[in-house]
Amino acid sequence: MTRAARETLVARAHMGRGRMRSALLAGVLLATLAAGCLDAGPTPLGRHLVTGRASEQVQLVDGAVGAPRRLLLSRTLPAPNEFALPTLELSAVDDPGPGGGATEARVIATGLDLPFSHCTTPECTTPIDALGRLYQFRDSYTVTAQAVTFGNGTLVRVDPATGTEHDFGPAQSIQVSADRTRVVFEPPATVPPSPGSPGVSAPFVVVDLDDTMTSFAADTASFAGNDLYGLTDDGHLLRLARDGHAVEDVATDIASSYVVDTGRGALLVLRRLVDSTMPNGAAVTSFLDATTRTEETLPPMTAQGTIFVLSPSGRYAATERFPLNPMNLPTDGTTTLTIYDRDTRQEMVSTTSEFVSQPKWRPGQDEVWFDEGADLVRWPVGGQPEAAGHASQIFSFPTLGPPSPQVLSTEGEPVFTPDGRFRVFAERYQLNNEIIALQSTDDPSAPLYELNRPSMGVAAIWPLVDGSLLVEDFVSDSKKNDAYIVDPTAQTQRRISTTGNVVATGRDRCLALLNWVAHGGSGDLTIVDYATGAQTLIAQNVHSVAVDASADAGDALASGTRVAFLVRNRIASPYDGLWVIELP
């Protein structure tokens, strides 16, 4: 082959490679252009404060008194070894406010127990004092090859503003006073000297904001308002008044006591033993008003009650008394019910041989309702007990909804709507769920209204300010449900959203996580209008939401309400992280 021919071939080869490169380049360019056409989805509304996807939960917790609520992020840290459990890491985020830019989360505590360990409220909220400091536990669990044991953890106080931490040592529990100026914790009992012998209880420790500590030597401790009450093992009721450091001996011969919050302030129910061989069947009860610090003796039938239920106003007390045997179990016999008027000091008495459930006061009315055998009984103050329909056929009412104070609580039956106009009950069982129905409390004979269709269950009931109900019905996943606005009076319902769950309700609208994906637990945070069902998407793939309580008491989602949410896409996304929006 001549040199010219070789050069020609080489040139052709180069040209061929050049064409191949051009074709490849064109192909890549075409693919890139086409890929660029793919829409990655809408950018979340609001301010992207913190990037990243490590956090699992966002909370808006109380700050110092008078200060705005503080943003906290938490995440679970994996157990370092097989003899440990996962722990919690808390981070604080300073919200620069509207117009502010991105910031960073500051880790303020690690190695904390997961929040379920020392929950003190149904919502399992974090104890916070008036300076905005958080109280948490560490090392409450002991892990061995055989078992995981829950025990005394170490109580720590964390200041989110500075990150400083104070260690109070081992403790069993913690409570915060109403004004958050005082906390009390219970150190563990001393170790018994020998196996089988009892240990010695350590006194409670009361801590003021300035870290002044006061010993409170009682077996129990509960705040009634801002005063601390406790009971000693020899029957003395002790009190540590707000701002005081001297423990007073308030009452004696007390067998048990507990605090009830009423419309008239906190009330202590005190029980004194009459016959020590029959601890519950032979006791008398009195009330101690925590505000006036006066003890109120009760009429004989009321005083012998074993169950005390105060009316929301605090004026009436409903009691039940049924004979107990020495094993503290109900015996067959007559149950006595009373209604006691604290103002007139009069009591009304009714007896029955049927099994009677714990009475409940109908909201807004001076009426006690209870189950008596298979019947539901209404007993208005000044009247006689009368049948009000059938008792629920379902043994237990389903637990409904997320741990939100906005959700209708189904604890204890009968369950009433907040305005007291309707009773909510499980009418019958079907497949995996119950049919939940509404019964008019003014006219119990009126037709029932079923909230869910057959084959569906009720996930949550959200009472709204206008008396209507927001009801979530589901098929198989209680977090993937259809939301309806129910008018209980007209007995109509109107669907406003599907495939998600409501996280907060306001006067005219709610916040919901729609298109809920169970695996990973996220949905599209959306404002849903009650009247029209119109939806405004805030962000996709939202994993956790916290709503700052609105200043408007009548509308928890008023315009300007601050909402913090964590975007956590199923896979890493530039939108992942903490966002904050002031609602439009």
Place this chain on the structure above:
Amino acid sequence: MSVTVALFAALLFQASPAPADAGAPDAGDASAVDAARDGGDASAPSAVAPPPPPVPRGRLAGRVFARGSRKPVAGASVTVDLDELVETDREGRFDVEAPCGARHVGLQAPGFEPLTLERDPCAGAPPLVARLVPRPGAAGYETVVHAATSRQEMRLQGEELLRTPGTLGDPFRAVESLPGVTAVAWPAPIYAVRGSNPGDTGFFLDEIPVPALFHFALGPSVIHPYFFQDLDFYAGGYPARYGRYVAGIVAARTRQAPDDDVHASVDVRLFDAGAMVTAPLPGGGSVAVAGRYSFTGSVIGLLSDTGVDLGYWDYQLRADRTFGPARLTLLVFGSSDTLTTRSNTLSLRFHRAKLRAEIPAAGGLLSASVAVGADHSQAPIVDQVPISVSAVSALPRLSFTRPTKHVDFELGFDGKLEHFDPVTMLDRVTAIDLGQRRDVRLLAGYASAIVRAGSRLVVTPELRLDSYTVNSTTDTQKADLGPRLSARLAVTDQTWIKLSGGRFTQLPSLPLQVPGTEDFGLALYGLQSSWQGALGVGTTRFWGLDASVTGYVQRYVLTDVRDPVLTSAIDPLADDYLVRRDALAYGAEVLVRRALTERLHGWLSYTLSWNERALGGGVIGPSDWDQRHVVNLVLGYRWRGFTFGGRAHFNTGRPVLVSDSAGETFQRLPPFYQIDLRADRRFIFDKFAIDGYFELVNATLSRQIVGLTQSMPGAAPKEDGFRIVLPSLGVHAEF
């Protein structure tokens, strides 16, 4: 097909270099042949010799059959002492006059081994009955010559349909070894084509959509394999006569039954038995009937008391008849599957019947058909709440094709009218109408022109107008105009370039096709759509191989399952069970193929692909079926009556979601490979043939990984999977 034609020509050339009735032959050659025929010396001067006494002549009559089947061989050439005298008629008969004495009677036909017999026409012997042995690998029964097409389809026929290793003898399963195809989770016969969802590829039998391809639990195809004539696979850019799928099309055609005599075949395998009978119809035409029944459930019941009952059956019928100029074809087929456990019943059943008439008209062919269908499905889809769906449908189709010198025109219309009647215990108002009673009206008109611009360029512009109407809780109607174009340029006699592209639409669909769960969600999700483009270059006779490379880009709008993680809480009747997503697929496909007529035959396919989805939330991620590399090598080798086959498959893993404390991440399943083996042995007797075969699918005992579980953060994920080996032993007898 051109290979078959070449083979035919070669056989003719070898057998009869100068046919006696082939017009004026070369004079010299003719004299030599004549001399040899008479037994004289060709060089001897004929003028001086006395005229020979006339040779007494007799008649040679007989009939030629295909050995092993009793099928007559029409068109076989009959030669006597190398002179081709006649061809057999359509019943295989011949009758010739030949000189007395021992003569060599040669019989040859395409697709058969030549046969030579010695006969004396004057011996008074009974008519000759000859049986030609089919040539291994030949398509055999008919040879159809197709013009070079501008489309990028791949055609399978003959042994490729029936004996591809790894398919258990089911033609539709052969698709999984073709380029552009991702087998989602072997051994489930679920295929994703070019990045789309499995439900986005249509499977047609004689232009009828087949609602389910395979029986339950790794069962066979719902169509008897011997019913197939051939199968075209379009990974994209399919013809305008098809529609309503945004990805590819698998178009199979049934075989017309022979009309000479009654034939039958029987298949017995370890887990089912099937039979097919063909017969001529009185007065002309033919009919074929096939069916299959599984005894899997009975076997399971005998072996254990599990409470599981599995059973399936299917049937097919095709009848052809000519009335004057019109040719009528009736096709009926159906299938049933039932899986009963102690708690649930799963059943799928469908029936289809189609009557087609083809009439020459206006220089072309007018084809009209109507198919009717009935489906019934029952499945527990929401925990323990069953849903059953009954559906009836009618599918009219009308087309007119007219070939001219430069352009082949086709105009057509096809429709689908269907009524769905779901029954569920869920009393729920939703926008998704999958569980709602609904009426569907799908209509389409199309026009196509195959333009031959010179000898090297074929261009096929097409246009299809689709109208979709779904009347359920809301009445919704949408229309879409889908232009399509394909072209083939012959760069040389052996090298071509093809391009294809167009727009395709489809109603929303579930990821898998289940009878009764189609044609829904138009109001909620809108139409699925795709823009497709592909460019390929190929060559023939490349070291005895056909080879092609095709690059493609497909831009989709698809309905995806929002949450691909299956849990008992999944609710397919929820409005957001599906989500509308943008998707993109691009890549390259390589196919190297050696013809079936070769002793060593088969193909190598390689697919390089990227499949992306706009997942929302700022993320563009891989689709669930995104396998970067898929390689299939399918080989067959004939040796002494045996055919040994093997299939090697390799794929890089597809992505799955793996959960850990930081959320979920896409991780790739490990690469998967398997080798399937098959051996066939055919025993041919005079009037019948028996095939024995053994197949071992996944002979490498490879473990299929279908998921990953992150047990500990930072630790290697646990692989969830199974190992399945599918042996199959069967006997096929036909006469």
